[in-house]
Amino acid sequence: MMSKMAAAGNPRFMHAVPQDFCAIFNEDMSALYSLALLLTADHEMAQQCFLAALDHCLKGADVFPDRARSWSRRAIVKQAIQVVNPRPNGGESSVETWHDTVGDEIAEVRRRLMQLPAFTRFVFAMAVLERYSIPECATLLNCGARDVEQARIRALQLISGTGRDLQPATFTGNTGQEPRLMAFT
Numbered sequence: 001m002m003s004k005m006a007a008a009g010n011p012r013f014m015h016a017v018p019q020d021f022c023a024i025f026n027e028d029m030s031a032l033y034s035l036a037l038l039l040t041a042d043h044e045m046a047q048q049c050f051l052a053a054l055d056h057c058l059k060g061a062d063v064f065p066d067r068a069r070s071w072s073r074r075a076i077v078k079q080a081i082q083v084v085n086p087r088p089n090g091g092e093s094s095v096e097t098w099h100d101t102v103g104d105e106i107a108e109v110r111r112r113l114m115q116l117p118a119f120t121r122f123v124f125a126m127a128v129l130e131r132y133s134i135p136e137c138a139t140l141l142n143c144g145a146r147d148v149e150q151a152r153i154r155a156l157q158l159i160s161g162t163g164r165d166l167q168p169a170t171f172t173g174n175t176g177q178e179p180r181l182m183a184f185t
Contacts, residue, residue: 016068021057024072025050032076038125039080041114049079077126081140086119088147112159123148124155 025032032053036046053075063071113121122141126132127148134152138145 016065018058020068052079086122088143120151120155123151127152
């Protein structure tokens with residue numbers, strides 16, 4: 001990756017340059033677009049989100065080169081939040097699009113993902129796929145941590161389609177780890 005120094009001669013302050021982000025968006029185009037599509041549930045909005053995130057990264061991302069890839073994914077998430085404006089507790093977002101896809105198991109999971117309410121879909125993408133912490137999701141989505149946790153459980157239940165109850169795992173003692181969801185049959 002090409003990088004620039006913010007302070008001449010001081011290697012501690014290396015920053016990613018626009019060429020770094022162009023390379024990342026080119027190399028990870030499919031994954032970044034898929035994330036945008038998952039969040040927006042609409043191809044046109046996903047394209048707009050992708051381009052706006054690229055523009056944001058090119059114009060003002062003062063990040064270290066080793067953080068540029070995760071910054072790019074975060075830019076996609078933040079742009080999608082601005083476009084869709086997901087809300088907990090059934091509050092409709094500015095756009096709710098439902099897609100019906102019939103086919104094999106992968107198509108069925110994709111269909112279930114696209115049918116999730118916007119807020120639940122965002123929580124799934126951020127907390128499960130992107131591994132954001134519950135508090136970080138709550139901050140970015142401007143809601144409570146309990147809303148995020150409930151939406152994460154709901155998303156996993158709806159996507160699994162197995163009818164199993166998913167409940168937060170209980171831990172005894174201080175393990176230093178965030179509780180994970182576990183399926184109980």
